[in-house]
Amino acid sequence: MARQTSVLTMMGLIFKESRLEKNITQSSIAKHIGMTSAGWGKLENGKASLSVENMMLVCSFLEIPPTQLFSSIEILTKDLENEGWDVHINRIDNDGLLIGKELGALSEVATSSVTVAGSTIITGGAALAAGSLSGAAASAAGLTVAGSTLSGAAASSASLAALGGGSLAAGGGSIGMLVRKIASAYVWGEKLLSK
Structure with a gap:
């Protein structure tokens, strides 16, 4: 797994984060800038880009000053590069953030244990120490792991950040x-799959 991403992906995730914080639906923001909800979804997933005009409309709608958006992207780029990531300008295949x-979606499941090969190895959202990964996470990583399953919450958000290590989990302000x-979830997956 290569640690690589794009500026488009970071921008889409920043917009998504701000949209969710403000309880704005994808359809309402898409309508505001003259896009479909599906088109907006592609943008949030780093699979589409915006014209400068539409980017300014989104920034205005989400109340993000454009200078803050670009400053946040610059800071995130430096943070990621310091953690060994390659950050590209254009959309890329196998984007580590995607x-x-x-x-990371695994960490959001509202259960309290992880079961591997029929045995509960984690309770209360503790950090995953060992085991194999299959299903959606393996598919996302482009891997097939036979014989083991991951169910329930892999880790709480705090545990996931701790597993990811480095300054990414703790750094920065609210944007980003x-x-x-x-x-951090990607780094967690790397560590898990390397065991």
């Missing part, structure tokens, strides 16, 4: 926390 987003969390 893979990390799928892995989703990017940091997803990057």
Whole structure:
């Protein structure tokens, strides 16, 4: 797994984070800028880009000053590069943040244990110490792991951040926390799959 992402993905995740914080639906923001909800979804997932005009409309709608957006992207880029990530300008295949987003979704499941091969190895959202990964997370990573399952919450958000290590989990202000969390999830997946 290569640690790589794009500026488009970071921008989409920043917009998503702000939209969710303000309880704005994808359809309402898409309508505001003249897009479909599906088109907006592609943008949030780093699979589409915005014209400068539409980017300014989104910034205005979400009350994000454009200078703050670009400053946040610059800070996140430096943070990621310091953690060994390659950050590209254009959309890329095998985007680590998009893979990390799928892995991070596992941490959001509202259960309290992880079961591997029929045995509960984690309770109360503790950090995953060992085991194999299959299902959605393996698919997101492009891997097939036979014989083991991962069910329930893999880790709480705090545990996931601890597993990810480095400064990504703890750094920065409110904008970009989703990017940091997803990057930590990707690193968590790397560590898990390397065992």
